[in-house]
Amino acid sequence: MFEPISRSSNQDVFGFHSVVARKYLDSFSVFDWGRMPDGIPHRGRLHAFIEAFINLKNASKDEWAKYFRSPEAHAFRKSASTVLKNGKVTANLNEVAECFPMRNSDLGVLSESSFKAGVMDPVPLNSEVMNRDERYYLLNEFYHEEKINPVTVMGKPLWDFSSWRMKEGKKALPFDIECSFGSGDFPEVEFKCVQKTIAPEVSYTEALLITGLSPEKLQELILRASWIAGFIQYQLMVISPIHERKTIRIRMGLDTASNPEVEFVYLGCSIDFIELESDLHRYYSSTVWGKVVSELQQQAKSKGIVDWKRNCSEPAPWLDSKIKGGFSTQYQKMISGIASCLSE
Numbered sequence: 313m314f315e316p317i318s319r320s321s322n323q324d325v326f327g328f329h330s331v332v333a334r335k336y337l338d339s340f341s342v343f344d345w346g347r348m349p350d351g352i353p354h355r356g357r358l359h360a361f362i363e364a365f366i367n368l369k370n371a372s373k374d375e376w377a378k379y380f381r382s383p384e385a386h387a388f389r390k391s392a393s394t395v396l397k398n399g400k401v402t403a404n405l406n407e408v409a410e411c412f413p414m415r416n417s418d419l420g421v422l423s424e425s426s427f428k429a430g431v432m433d434p435v436p437l438n439s440e441v442m443n444r445d446e447r448y449y450l451l452n453e454f455y456h457e458e459k460i461n462p463v464t465v466m467g468k469p470l471w472d473f474s475s476w477r478m479k480e481g482k483k484a485l486p487f488d489i490e491c492s493f494g495s496g497d498f499p500e501v502e503f504k505c506v507q508k509t510i511a512p513e514v515s516y517t518e519a520l521l522i523t524g525l526s527p528e529k530l531q532e533l534i535l536r537a538s539w540i541a542g543f544i545q546y547q548l549m550v551i552s553p554i555h556e557r558k559t560i561r562i563r564m565g566l567d568t569a570s571n572p573e574v575e576f577v578y579l580g581c582s583i584d585f586i587e588l589e590s591d592l593h594r595y596y597s598s599t600v601w602g603k604v605v606s607e608l609q610q611q612a613k614s615k616g617i618v619d620w621k622r623n624c625s626e627p628a629p630w631l632d633s634k635i636k637g638g639f640s641t642q643y644q645k646m647i648s649g650i651a652s653c654l655s656e
Contacts, residue, residue, distance in 0.1 A: 313430035333449040336360040354643040367418040391498035419451035439655035455565040491541035551649030557586035
């Protein structure tokens with residue numbers, strides 16, 4: 313029934329007509345290498361359940377109303393007023409808040425047994441479902457993800473987004489919106505295109521040129537993502553201490569088919585827990601492979617080499633079993649936190 317569509321470092325995506333099913337895996341990537349040779353138990357379940365949990369809360373008008381009344385939302389607005397010093401932008405922040413809950417592509421979660429049987433029958437996310445020893449897929453409306461092609465101009469590698477621009481109808485933006493909370497309660501917002509392997513950053517100017525959005529629409533996109541990041545940070549308080557730093561990566565899409573005006577659609581999110589990811593990076597940085605990869609990446613950036621991985625003859629190492637067990641335990645604790653919240 314479902315056919316494979318794409319494969320990334322931490323998930324496999326399958327499609328059927330206008331629906332996609334995403335399976336989070338225990339695999340992971342460091343230094344943009346791609347899938348490492350082993351995985352960490354419960355990592356895939358955690359990321360699947362976090363996104364399903366956020367989707368559930370994000371679709372609730374009551375949850376958004378509760379968040380807007382919270383001290384966290386007040387701190388968000390106060391922090392925004394110091395970051396966005398133009399009064400008009402602050403006003404737009406409040407206007408954008410009125411669009412929530414916004415349209416999203418979420419269709420629920422599907423058990424692996426149903427997936428294999430070809431039965432598209434989503435189940436409600438609850439503590440009972442989470443306690444079952446079974447994998448789950450996230451079901452979403454299909455939004456086309458266009459491949460970004462590398463090209464060369466005067467010997468320099470560039471990235472061609474023209475095929476994305478020409479695509480009509482439902483399509484995912486060709487970059488993620490990365491929100492990081494530092495010292496303030498309003499996030500730093502960057503655009504990242506994972507297909508740009510050497511320099512994934514996309515500037516706001518580049519985003520305007522790539523998407524063809526007006527400056528006002530691009531600003532609306534940034535403010536929507538900022539509100540969603542604040543809302544996610546608020547929801548994650550129940551499963552992980554708020555002082556743990558996180559990077560929240562938000563996916564957005566456009567639907568130009570049903571409306572002549574540009575309509576943004578929330579496609580989902582992924583969460584990186586900074587301390588945990590930093591521990592992984594520190595471990596691999598101490599290996600011979602990590603040092604070779606670091607050197608190759610520096611050379612690639614200076615010389616504009618896109619396919620730098622083929623120059624690495626050192627095999628990627630397996631993760632130390634003790635460190636792997638520690639990560640797995642922390643993932644299990646966060647899964648239990650989500651289950652406890654849903655059982656209340």
